[in-house]
Amino acid sequence: QLQLQESGSGLVKPSQTLSLTCTVSGGSISSADYSWSWIRQPPGKGLQWIGYIYHSGSNYYTPSLQSRVAISADRSKSQFSLQLYSVTAADTAVYFCARSVHINYVGWFDTWGQGIQVTVSS
Amino acid sequence: IQLTQSPSSLSASVGDRVTITCRASQGISTGLAWYQQKPGKPPKVLIYEASGLESGVPSRFSGSGSGTDFTLTISSLQPEDFATYYCQQFSSYPLTFGQGTRLEIK
Numbered sequence: 001q002l003q004l005q006e007s008g009s010g011l012v013k014p015s016q017t018l019s020l021t022c023t024v025s026g027g028s029i030s031s032a033d034y035s036w037s038w039i040r041q042p043p044g045k046g047l048q049w050i051g052y053i054y055h056s057g058s059n060y061y062t063p064s065l066q067s068r069v070a071i072s073a074d075r076s077k078s079q080f081s082l083q084l085y086s087v088t089a090a091d092t093a094v095y096f097c098a099r100s101v102h103i104n105y106v107g108w109f110d111t112w113g114q115g116i117q118v119t120v121s122s
Numbered sequence: 123i124q125l126t127q128s129p130s131s132l133s134a135s136v137g138d139r140v141t142i143t144c145r146a147s148q149g150i151s152t153g154l155a156w157y158q159q160k161p162g163k164p165p166k167v168l169i170y171e172a173s174g175l176e177s178g179v180p181s182r183f184s185g186s187g188s189g190t191d192f193t194l195t196i197s198s199l200q201p202e203d204f205a206t207y208y209c210q211q212f213s214s215y216p217l218t219f220g221q222g223t224r225l226e227i228k
Contacts, residue, residue, distance in 0.1 A: 046208065046219055046220070046221050046222050047165065047208060047210075047219040048219070049216055049217040049218070049219070060215055060216075062215075062216040062217075063216060096164055096165075098164075100212075101170070105212065105215075106212060106215070106217060107153075107155075107170070107212045108155035108167055108170045108171075108210065108212060109155075109157075109165070109167060109210075110167050110170075110176070112164035112165060112166075113164065114163075114164060115164055
C-alpha cells in the first residue's frame, strides 16, 4: 500500500529557507502514471497547490510562489523535496505531499501524506 | 481558474440528502475532483473527473456536471460525513481548489 510521509523542520525563521522531504513507500516515484506534488493549508484556511515534479524531472510551480520555490526528487531514495526560499509569516501552514494521477497533465490527488505543520517565526 | 463553492457552510441531519455546488470561472470540461477533509487529517478524494467514484468510497456520494457547474451529492448523510468538502480543478495550471464547504450537524 502506497504511503507518503513528510519530514523536515517545523520551525523556520523569517527570510530563511523552508525545506521538506516526502518519503514514498510501497510504490515508485519513477512511474509515468503519476506525478508528485506539494500542497499547503494555512491555519483555518483552504488548500493551495504549490507545484509538482514528474518522473522526467519536469516541474511546474504555481505563479504566486514560482520565484521562491523548488521541487526536486531523489529516485534512489524514493523521495521528493520542497524548498521555499525567503519565507515570511504568510508561509505558515500545514504542508502536504501528495501523489496525483498523471494523464498528460497533473490530475487529481489520490494519495496524501499526513501533513507537517511549519511555522515561520523568529 | 477560480472555483466558488456554495454554500460555504451547511447544517444538516443524519439521513438528509445534501448537495454542494462548485462553479468554475471558465469551462473545465470534466476536469474536477471532490475531496473530504476531517480536522487534523489530509483530504481524501471522493470523486474524480466530475462523476467517477473513487475506489472504496461509499455509493451515497455522487458527482455530476461539466463545463462550469458541478455538484457533489450525499444521498443519505451518515455521522462520519460531517467534514469539510473541497472541489479541485485540473483542467489547466495552476491547479486550484474551491474555498471549502463545512458540513455540520444540525
